[in-house]
Amino acid sequence: MPAYRNVRLCGKDCLCLYVCPTGATDTENSIIDVAKCIPGCMACVDACPSSAISMLPDKYPPPQIKMDTVIMAQRVLGQSKVQQEKIAETIATLSDSPVTRQFAKAIAKSNRCMAEDILREAGYMLPQSTKVRKLIEILIENAPAGFPKDAAELLLNKLQKIVV
Amino acid sequence: MRKFKCSICGYVYDEAAGIPEKGIAPETKWENLSDKFICPTCTAPKMAFQLLNEAPDQTTVLSTDNSNKFIETIAELSAGEISAICSSLAKGCEKQRLTEEMDSFKKLADYFKIKTTPIQQNTTLHDIIKMLEKDLNQSFSVANKAAKANADRGAQRSLMWSEKVSTMTKSLLERFTKEGDLMLKNTNVYVCDICGLITIGDTPPDVCPVCKVPNFKITKIERD
Ligand code: SF4
Ligand code: SF4
């Protein structure tokens, strides 16, 4: 459980610098040095007057089970949003009008946000979950041409399995 | 005297009260408000408002029989879906400070984005309106029902946000069909990074009217 500082909340009051036994909080880019941080120490979390530091969990419990009807209904919408994104992107590259291109770009971005959120709620919330691992495994097995296999394999190796 | 509620942020226009500080006198009827009327709190256009009390309960009006058949025919994940799943997992990794994993999910997301079935070159914004109609008239109510029946709060939350965002986009698109580029000519376009809400205005809202995130998470879309 390493500490993590939310730079946006940090008021640079520097109490964490005084209490950290290893100097992990004292970095020029404000990101706490995970290599130096003592797991479970929490001294900086307690000291910070701005509540800017929290401990990142090492393990995650298995996520809520999703029902098939929910998954299917979310996917119908997710697909629709992905297609709308694609249409908007096409217009954003092909239109002659800069204003239309700008509006289409906004619509594309908006649809990506919605598709991500809707499909996350179809059971793909947690990167470490069994369902996500399965998806990556299937992708590797059926790897189409040009598929970034290295990236997929890195994910299988690095993402911790959930212990049930 | 009637009341009209903004379907995006919940603001209520009361005919009896008007909005004197915006130059709208008390007792101004809804139909006498200009078509340019926008929600004073979230800038949603006039058509995003619904008459209070008479708001149709879409979940009971729409039959789900056909729609259920429709969703059963979808089996495998499409490239587009995989892309969105991977880009959302990349964000999940970013929150956990897993940089390498984030980059890998991004690579997968980009790969499948390119693989997404290309759209015919003659598509127009009108095609998006048609898809939004289907989402709003059918798919959202099916999904809402399923999420409610299974007490899936996460799914319900995602549907509530994106239904509002879709309503806003649809009304902006309808306005754009009428007004064309003029609609945006002298103003800015913003998109919320979290829920995707599109807002039009000179400045971004302080907090997103839909998901309530502060505006450092709201992105200005540049004109190039
Ligand atoms: S104690 Fe908190 S506010 Fe002060 S420098 Fe450390 S993180 Fe920032
Ligand atoms: S948890 Fe302890 S070791 Fe880690 S940064 Fe905070 S004070 Fe330093």
Ligand SMILES: [Zn+2]
């Ligand atoms: Zn509003």
Ligand SMILES: [Zn+2]
């Ligand atoms: Zn938002």
